[in-house]
Amino acid sequence: MSAPDLSQPIYAALIGNSGIAAALPTYAGAPTVFTARPTPKDATYPMILAAGDIAVSDQDFINNPLPVFVRDISVFGQNDTPAHVRAVETIALAVRDLFHRQRASLSVPGWNVIDITCKGPIVGDTDDDTTVHRLVSLTVRLTQ
Numbered sequence: 001m002s003a004p005d006l007s008q009p010i011y012a013a014l015i016g017n018s019g020i021a022a023a024l025p026t027y028a029g030a031p032t033v034f035t036a037r038p039t040p041k042d043a044t045y046p047m048i049l050a051a052g053d054i055a056v057s058d059q060d061f062i063n064n065p066l067p068v069f070v071r072d073i074s075v076f077g078q079n080d081t082p083a084h085v086r087a088v089e090t091i092a093l094a095v096r097d098l099f100h101r102q103r104a105s106l107s108v109p110g111w112n113v114i115d116i117t118c119k120g121p122i123v124g125d126t127d128d129d130t131t132v133h134r135l136v137s138l139t140v141r142l143t144q
Contacts, residue, residue: 092134094119
């Protein structure tokens with residue numbers, strides 16, 4: 001079996017969390033959570049972007065695949081008021097709390113989640129000073 005794409009399980013976990021979903025506006029009838037770049041130009045802030053793995057490695061045993069994925073989850077918002085910045089920070093902390101050491105938070109078809117650890121949230125890069133970005137890095141270990 002090939003390595004899974006974590007996009008759909010991460011998306012489902014994020015929009016399935018009532019606190020996170022309630023903190024986000026909607027786009028096309030769903031919370032502003034995106035798993036691919038570019039995000040829609042008309043989507044409003046705050047938004048979450050969980051697009052693609054930044055690292056994939058293996059800690060395989062002889063006959064037991066054990067892929068390890070690292071994926072950044074970014075929370076973006078407007079940097080025009082302290083309340084907007086705090087909202088982004090609050091959402092990023094909720095993302096961390098959802099996943100950190102909570103292996104049941106992800107359901108990956110055909111795989112078992114061994115563990116999930118998070119780093120962050122930390123300050124992420126932006127293109128300008130009008131946007132705020134917080135970044136949570138997930139490390140997900142799976143087995144079959």
